[in-house]
Amino acid sequence: MSQVRRLLAGAPGPLSYTDSQALHGPMRLSADLHGVVEHAGLRGRGGGGFPLARKLASARDAKGRPVVVVNAAEGEPASSKDRTLLSVDPHLVLDGGQAAAFLTGATQVVVAAHDDVDRLRTALGKRPREVPTRIVQLAPGYVTSEASAVVSAATAGLGLPVSRTRPLAQGGPGRRPWVVCNAETLAGLALVARHGAHWHRQVGTDDEPGTLLLTVSGGVRRPQVVEVPVGTPLRDAVRCAGGLRAPAQAVLVGGFAGRWLPAATGLDAALSHAGMRTAGGTLGAGVVVVLPAEACGLAVTARIMAYLAAQGARQCGPCLNGLPALAASLTELAAGGSVAGAVQRLERWCGLVDGRGACAHPDGAVALVRSAMTVFADDVRAHGTGGCGRDGAEVVAVPA
Ligand SMILES: Cc1cc2nc3c(=O)[nH]c(=O)nc-3n(C[C@H](O)[C@H](O)[C@H](O)COP(=O)(O)O)c2cc1C
Numbered sequence: 014m015s016q017v018r019r020l021l022a023g024a025p026g027p028l029s030y031t032d033s034q035a036l037h038g039p040m041r042l043s044a045d046l047h048g049v050v051e052h053a054g055l056r057g058r059g060g061g062g063f064p065l066a067r068k069l070a071s072a073r074d075a076k077g078r079p080v081v082v083v084n085a086a087e088g089e090p091a092s093s094k095d096r097t098l099l100s101v102d103p104h105l106v107l108d109g110g111q112a113a114a115f116l117t118g119a120t121q122v123v124v125a126a127h128d129d130v131d132r133l134r135t136a137l138g139k140r141p142r143e144v145p146t147r148i149v150q151l152a153p154g155y156v157t158s159e160a161s162a163v164v165s166a167a168t169a170g171l172g173l174p175v176s177r178t179r180p181l182a183q184g185g186p187g188r189r190p191w192v193v194c195n196a197e198t199l200a201g202l203a204l205v206a207r208h209g210a211h212w213h214r215q216v217g218t219d220d221e222p223g224t225l226l227l228t229v230s231g232g233v234r235r236p237q238v239v240e241v242p243v244g245t246p247l248r249d250a251v252r253c254a255g256g257l258r259a260p261a262q263a264v265l266v267g268g269f270a271g272r273w274l275p276a277a278t279g280l281d282a283a284l285s286h287a288g289m290r291t292a293g294g295t296l297g298a299g300v301v302v303v304l305p306a307e308a309c310g311l312a313v314t315a316r317i318m319a320y321l322a323a324q325g326a327r328q329c330g331p332c333l334n335g336l337p338a339l340a341a342s343l344t345e346l347a348a349g350g351s352v353a354g355a356v357q358r359l360e361r362w363c364g365l366v367d368g369r370g371a372c373a374h375p376d377g378a379v380a381l382v383r384s385a386m387t388v389f390a391d392d393v394r395a396h397g398t399g400g401c402g403r404d405g406a407e408v409v410a411v412p413a
């Protein structure tokens with residue numbers, strides 16, 4: 014299966030407002046659009062896969078004027094799909110924000126980003142009058158792009174995750190519903206508002222129609238962002254990125270807070286939420302990192318875990334104590350030597366941390382560690398007798 018260019022139809026871009034409208038045609042913001050979005054079955058592409066129509070309906074039916082937030086932050090280091098989309102067709106993303114405002118009755122759109130602020134500001138300046146839109150630059154960091162952190166930044170708060178008892182779309186700061194959607198999700202909405210549900214469903218699976226942006230990297234010949242139908246076998250996405258450059262040992266799916274899959278099952282797994290669940294993985298933010306046989310999965314995971322621990326907001330126990338302890342034990346394990354104590358500590362801390370953070374950050378880290386301990390079980394044994402002599406620093410770029 015090859016790529017299907019819908020979201021990236023304008024590649025290499027960047028498309029001007031006029032060129033984007035000419036390529037995709039005008040959006041049809043009509044009374045029946047909510048039903049169309051529901052029938053299209055569009056799901057969130059920021060990680061959780063939440064049905065978009067349900068989120069929009071919650072905000073529309075809640076008390077207060079909703080605010081739409083375009084989450085264009087892409088805090089996940091192994092992902093560059095949103096940045097690629099914004100570099101090709103920023104107006105498609107901004108159109109999606111306007112469509113979401115239309116569907117919810119929002120009077121304000123906020124675009125949140127880490128480092129695409131100038132590009133977004135330029136694009137916004139070239140658009141006709143529409144629902145007022147402002148740009149919020151987020152503080153650097155992995156957790157500052159989590160939904161409640163983004164809303165906090167938009168309301169002059171600390172810009173860190175906030176513990177919540179009900180979904181933001183049902184009511185958040187200022188007694189307003191906040192509709193936080195990933196940039197790719199909203200670009201998908203902008204296309205559905207033009208071409209309808211039937212068109213959207215022409216590719217993908219019955220339960221998860223449409224296309225998917227994936228960032229494919231690691232042991233592939235041409236690391237890149239690809240657009241494929243949901244449900245595409247992971248092996249085909251790898252082929253779109255030039256194929257394997259060496260025999261593969263495992264695949265990291267979802268992102269840094271994703272899961273390892275053994276290459277034997279991972280390469281055949283379907284790239285959908287259901288397919289990934291069946292294989293023991295997660296779709297997350299559409300990240301696929303291939304680990305070649307010559308790399309050490311434990312060493313790579315230890316580096317990722319050290320990054321995740323350093324990025325915790327340290328507001329809750331799991332971030333304050335749990336993630337650093339997991340990172341330290343994994344580093345010890347990766348270094349080799351007597352591993353029994355490190356393995357025991359990892360198991361204990363995974364149990365203590367899981368499900369106890371105010372946001373999903375610690376849970377993602379635990380899922381990563383547990384999958385590494387299973388997929389790299391042979392390496393754990395090898396490290397017990399001195400280490401495996403491999404590394405893998407070049408496979409996954411972990412920010413300092
Ligand atoms: C630690 C952490 C970081 C996150 N970073 C991002 C991000 O950079 N971009 C994003 O769209 N969603 C991110 N999310 C998910 C958001 O909280 C939220 O679920 C998403 O923006 C909703 O959009 P969607 O329904 O379109 O997927 C992150 C979540 C967590 C726990």
Ligand code: SF4
Nearest residue numbers: 326328329332370372
């Ligand atoms: S779990 Fe960590 S990142 Fe999430 S709210 Fe608590 S301290 Fe912040």
